[in-house]
Amino acid sequence: xIALVERNLRLYFQNKSTxxxxxFSPLLVLGLYELFIQYxxxxxxxHQTTMLNQWLLGGALSVAAxxxxxxxxxxxxxxEAKGQRAAFFINGVSERKLNSSYLIASGIVGxxxxxxxxxxxxxxxxxxxxxxxxxxxxxxxxxxxxLSTVISVGINGIVLLxxxxxxxxxxxxxxxxVLSGFLVGAYMPFGAVPAVAQHIMKYWPGxxxxxxxxxxxxxxxxxxxxxxxxxxxxxxxxxxxxxxNISLILLLASVILIAITQLxxxx
Amino acid sequence: xATAIRAKGLTKRFGxxxxxxxxxxxxxxxxFIAFLGPNGAGKSTAINMLTTLDKMTAGKVEINxxxxxxxxxxxxxxxGLVFQKSVLSKELTVNQNLLLTQRLVHASDQYTQKMIETFxxxxxxxxxxxxxxxxxxxxxxxxxxxxxxxxxxxxDEPTTALDIQTRSLIWEALAELRRDQEMTVFLTTxxxxxxxxxxxxxxxxxxxxxAQGSAAELEEQYTTNLLTVFDGHFIAPVHWVKQAxxxxxxxxxxxxxxxxxxxxxxxxxxQGTLDDVFVTLTGKEVRA
Numbered sequence: 001x002i003a004l005v006e007r008n009l010r011l012y013f014q015n016k017s018t019x020x021x022x023x024f025s026p027l028l029v030l031g032l033y034e035l036f037i038q039y040x041x042x043x044x045x046x047h048q049t050t051m052l053n054q055w056l057l058g059g060a061l062s063v064a065a066x067x068x069x070x071x072x073x074x075x076x077x078x079x080e081a082k083g084q085r086a087a088f089f090i091n092g093v094s095e096r097k098l099n100s101s102y103l104i105a106s107g108i109v110g111x112x113x114x115x116x117x118x119x120x121x122x123x124x125x126x127x128x129x130x131x132x133x134x135x136x137x138x139x140x141x142x143x144x145x146x147l148s149t150v151i152s153v154g155i156n157g158i159v160l161l162x163x164x165x166x167x168x169x170x171x172x173x174x175x176x177x178v179l180s181g182f183l184v185g186a187y188m189p190f191g192a193v194p195a196v197a198q199h200i201m202k203y204w205p206g207x208x209x210x211x212x213x214x215x216x217x218x219x220x221x222x223x224x225x226x227x228x229x230x231x232x233x234x235x236x237x238x239x240x241x242x243x244x245n246i247s248l249i250l251l252l253a254s255v256i257l258i259a260i261t262q263l264x265x266x267x
Numbered sequence: 268x269a270t271a272i273r274a275k276g277l278t279k280r281f282g283x284x285x286x287x288x289x290x291x292x293x294x295x296x297x298x299f300i301a302f303l304g305p306n307g308a309g310k311s312t313a314i315n316m317l318t319t320l321d322k323m324t325a326g327k328v329e330i331n332x333x334x335x336x337x338x339x340x341x342x343x344x345x346x347g348l349v350f351q352k353s354v355l356s357k358e359l360t361v362n363q364n365l366l367l368t369q370r371l372v373h374a375s376d377q378y379t380q381k382m383i384e385t386f387x388x389x390x391x392x393x394x395x396x397x398x399x400x401x402x403x404x405x406x407x408x409x410x411x412x413x414x415x416x417x418x419x420x421x422x423d424e425p426t427t428a429l430d431i432q433t434r435s436l437i438w439e440a441l442a443e444l445r446r447d448q449e450m451t452v453f454l455t456t457x458x459x460x461x462x463x464x465x466x467x468x469x470x471x472x473x474x475x476x477x478a479q480g481s482a483a484e485l486e487e488q489y490t491t492n493l494l495t496v497f498d499g500h501f502i503a504p505v506h507w508v509k510q511a512x513x514x515x516x517x518x519x520x521x522x523x524x525x526x527x528x529x530x531x532x533x534x535x536x537x538q539g540t541l542d543d544v545f546v547t548l549t550g551k552e553v554r555a
Contacts, residue, residue, distance in 0.1 A: 003370040007356070007363075014358055086320050087354040090343055091371045091415060 001097060001104075004088075008105035012072050022071035022109075025177040026064035026117045029056065029186045030124065037187060051220040053132045055230050057121045058214030059186030061141075062206045064117040065148040066180050069110030070156045070173060076102040077160070077169040099265040103153050103258070110149035118145075133217065140216040148209040151250045154257030155205060161264050184210040184231070191229030202234060205253055208246050215243060269332070271296040271419050271451035272317065277326035279312050279474075286312040288474040290326075294453070294467070296418070297445060301462040302455040303541065304471035305551070310455035311351060313471070314423050317453070318348050331418045347417030351424045353404050354411075357397030361388060361407050364396055365414065372415035382410045385440050402433035409437060413444070419451040420444075426461065438464065459541040468541070470548060477548045482541060489547040490539020491515040494522060497533035501526075 012018060033056050042049055076099070079085050088098050118133070118141070125132040159176075163169045181187050182197075184206045190198060201207045214232040224240075227233040234241045241249070274292040278285065287309045294300050302310045315321035317328060319335045319342055328335045331345035355364045369379045383389055386406040396404060405425065412420060420441070426434045438461070444450050454461065462468050463482040470478045470485070478485060494514040496503075504525060508515045516522045516536075526534060545551070 003367050007359070007367050010363065011356060011358055082354065083350055083352060084354045084356070087348070087350065087411075088371070089320065090318065090346055090348050091368060092340065092343055093371060 001101060004093070004098065004101035005105045005108070008072060008075050008101060009108060011075050012105070012109055018071060018074075019113075022068045023064070023113060023117065025067040025180060026060045027120070028177075029060045029063055029181050030121060032187060041189075048220060050130050050132060051218055051222070053121075053125050053130055054217040054219065055189075055214055055232070056186065057118070057125075057132060058217050059181070059184045059210045059231070060117060060121060061114055061145065061213045062148055062184045062210035063180045063186055064114040065110045065145065065209070066152040066155065066206055067177055068113035068117075069106040069149060069152045070159075070176055072106040072109045073102055073156050073160050074169055074173070075105075077163055077166060080164060081166055095265060096262060099262070103157055103261070106156060107149050107153045110152055111145060114145045114149065115142075134219075137216065141213070144209065144212045144216055147212070147247060147250055147254075148206075150254045151205045151209060151257075154254045154261070157261030158257055161261065180206060183207060186210070189229055190231035201231075202236060205250055207231060208234060208241075208250055212243055212246055212250075269296045270294065270329070271298070271331060272300075272453065273329040274317065275327045277313065277316060277328060278324045279309070279316060279321070280324040286474050287316065290471075290474075290476055292469070294451060296451050297449040298467060299445065299452045299465045300454065301465035301468045302453070302471050303457065303459070303462040303468050303545075304455075305457055307473075308471045309474035310471055311423055312474075314348075314421055314453070314455055318346050318421050319343055320348075344415070345418040347412040347415055347420045349405075349408050349412045349420070349422040349425050351427075353396070353408050355396045355404065355407060358395060360393050360395055361399070362392040364407065365411060368411050368414050374414045374416070378416070379410075379414060382413055385443070386410050387436065402429045405429060405433065406437065409441075416448065417450065419453060422452065422454045424455055424457070426456075426458065434461075462541060470545060472545075472549045478544070485541065485544045486539045488544075490543040491517065492519060492539055493537045495535045496526075496531055497535075498529075498531045501529055501531050 012022075038052070041052055045052055079088075085095075085098060089095070122133040159172060163172055183201055183204045185193070185201060190201060190207075193201070211231055211234050214230065218232065222230070222232065224233065228235060228240075234246065270293060272292050272294040274290055277287055277290040277292070279287040290313060302313065304310050312321065316323050316326075317330070317335075319330075319339050323336075330342040333342040333345070335342045359367075365379060365383070368374075369376075383392070386409060388403070388406055388410060391399065391403055391407075396407060399407065409422075409425070426437060429437075441452055445452060452465075454465065456462055466481065467479060468482060468485060469476050478489065480488070492515070493510075494516050495512055496514070503509065503514060514522075522536075
């Protein structure tokens with residue numbers, strides 16, 4: 001198993017192009033924010049630049065966990081298309097072991113690359129003269145990165161049950177890269193989108209993990225209405241979900257999704 | 268002697284189309300077997316079923332004594348397969364690819380090194396597989412398949428498009444392994460020269476086995492040798508059969524005696540080949 005996971009990690013990290021494009025989506029969030037969104041948003045929020053940078057980072061980290069981990073699962077699609085899976089079966093590797101190796105590698109990459117995105121954003125803001133992140137926050141943020149990675153692996157695993165060739169993988173990857181930013185409310189805050197979109201976003205796991213990130217990262221005191229507007233708190237019906245609620249929901253969802261993936265992947 | 272491969276009624280249907288029709292095999296351990304047939308004959312489909320990668324529509328197969336449906340794991344342990352297309356990761360080096368397989372099949376470092384040396388791959392260890400030539404990559408494919416010390420090595424069109432030196436190296440190395448490990452080699456090919464080296468050939472066309480036997484047996488049974496005499500003074504014996512300008516020869520020794528007797532200097536003699544066998548059986552050439 002370790003040998004297989006190592007192989008998958010090597011295939012990801014040794015391919016510079018793959019690594020770059022997997023980071024594209026979370027970096028795009030920063031790029032679009034700086035170019036188009038920041039100006040109006042900062043004006044609406046009494047120039048609380050630091051607070052908004054932290055808010056942005058929260059969304060970006062959620063996006064990063066999903067898109068970077070998804071890239072690794074492309075190895076599975078590639079192996080299927082090239083007949084490499086058959087070679088593993090002949091060598092006594094079970095289908096479940098093989099699929100698990102993709103998921104584990106995907107989780108490891110998701111975690112590492114989300115931390116990389118954190119470093120990139122913090123450095124970028126620092127160079128702009130903004131202290132967005134303090135090391136004391138790291139202990140709060142790392143467990144959320146872990147949770148975010150796990151739920152992303154769960155989502156990716158399910159998506160991959162329906163993708164069996166490179167063409168459809170490519171299509172799904174593009175869609176995911178484009179949609180993930182919107183679904184977590186990274187480009188436009190939750191409160192600024194239509195009710196229909198809000199209804200979808202509320203139940204998107206990425207949005208839930210983004211809210212956890214935002215709560216952990218934003219150091220400014222924010223009132224409840226603003227919290228809801230920015231997607232720092234999530235309301236299901238009339239109930240505002242606590243961070244514990246959200247964490248448990250994400251954990252449960254992860255277990256269910258990964259279990260479904262493993263069951264469906266049995267030979 | 269143990270039976271390496273036993274197949275009864277091996278069949279594969281895709282809807283209305285039957286790719287492999289009722290194939291029966293009984294192959295002793297240590298033999299070198301060739302499945303000879305043109306593209307589309309069903310060779311790859313047959314090999315995919317024999318190696319447990321594809322489900323049979325009907326039939327029963329035992330590999331090294333294990334039923335491939337009920338004892339798939341044990342059957343797979345006995346099998347090594349060199350796929351028609353390389354299954355190595357092109358972005359990884361030769362060593363990285365082989366080390367992964369070594370770990371998966373629990374081979375020793377010594378054995379892996381021995382295989383690398385046998386197939387002359389030592390100098391290529393740190394090169395990415397994607398940067399190797401076709402012949403080099405094929406050798407890595409073969410070492411990759413041999414690391415699990417399979418009792419039966421299946422090769423699906425292994426030397427297509429390779430140069431003669433690489434083909435010779437591969438066949439010599441495999442012959443040595445067959446001797447040392449009593450390994451059975453099962454090959455599918457459309458190269459007559461490769462089939463000719465085998466102990467037993469199965470001629471396959473449109474999913475069916477048309478004939479089986481050694482190259483010599485098949486040539487004896489299905490072909491005739493052809494003699495063309497250019498010397499004007501030659502008078503053929505009465506019992507010789509003529510077809511157009513050629514004589515159909517059964518007894519080569521008698522023919523030579525007659526040619527010497529009549530002091531014939533200009534003649535051409537062509538022995539029946541596997542291609543002739545194939546034409547006799549199917550009406551077309553192997554490499555159509």
